[in-house]
Amino acid sequence: MRTTACPDHGGTRLADLAPVIRSKNAGPTLLTIDIFLRDAQAYERAAKSPALSCAAVAQRYGMAAAQVQRHLVPGIHAIKFVLPRQVCAGSPGDGDVYGAQQHVPLLEVRL
Numbered sequence: 630m631r632t633t634a635c636p637d638h639g640g641t642r643l644a645d646l647a648p649v650i651r652s653k654n655a656g657p658t659l660l661t662i663d664i665f666l667r668d669a670q671a672y673e674r675a676a677k678s679p680a681l682s683c684a685a686v687a688q689r690y691g692m693a694a695a696q697v698q699r700h701l702v703p704g705i706h707a708i709k710f711v712l713p714r715q716v717c718a719g720s721p722g723d724g725d726v727y728g729a730q731q732h733v734p735l736l737e738v739r740l
Contacts, residue, residue, distance in 0.1 A: 640739045640740045641739065641740055642736070642737055642738070642739055642740075643664070643675065643680075643681075643735055643736060643737070643738040643739070643740060644736040644737065646666055646667060646671040646674065646675060646740065647664050647665055647666050647667065647671070647675070648665065648667055649663070649664075649665040650662070650663070650664050650665075650732050650735060650736060651663050651729075651732055652728050652729060652730070652731040652732035653727060653728050653729055654714075654718050654727060654728040655711060656718075657714075657717045657718040657719070658713060658714055658717055658718075659711055659712070659713060659714060660711070660712045660713070660714050660728045660731050661709060661710065661711050661712075661728075662686075662709070662710040662712070662731065662732050662735065663707060663708075663709050663732075664681075664707060664708045664709070664710075664735070665705065665706060665707050666706040666707070666708070667706070668706065669703075669706060671706065672703060672706035672707075672708075674740055675708060675740055676701055676703075676708060678740040680738050680739060680740055681699075681708060681738065681740070682694075682699075683697040683698070683699050683710075684697075685738075686699070686710055686712075686735070689734050689735070689738075690712060690734065692712065692713070696712065696713050697710060697711070697712055698710065698711040698712075712731075714728070
């Protein structure tokens with residue numbers, strides 16, 4: 630998946646607020662990114678941050694905002710993104726067949 634740099638919004642790194650940030654395949658054509666925030670305060674900060682809007686995540690992954698789905702799960706302090714894969718999992722040109730490294734561009738996002 631091609632990624633692009635985005636301007637920082639200042640503040641704390643997402644990786645410092647979320648003990649678990651992971652990605653994985655959701656079938657051969659979709660990818661999910663799960664962000665589990667450490668507490669309710671961190672969750673509220675992340676959920677309200679423009680750095681984690683569909684538009685900002687889409688820009689970071691080089692796609693249109695309409696292609697990104699964002700699901701807020703306040704009961705477990707989680708945010709889930711669903712993105713289309715650039716190529717089908719396991720096909721020629723796929724550098725991450727399990728989608729397990731696709732969360733990395735979000736680690737340094739600042740909230």
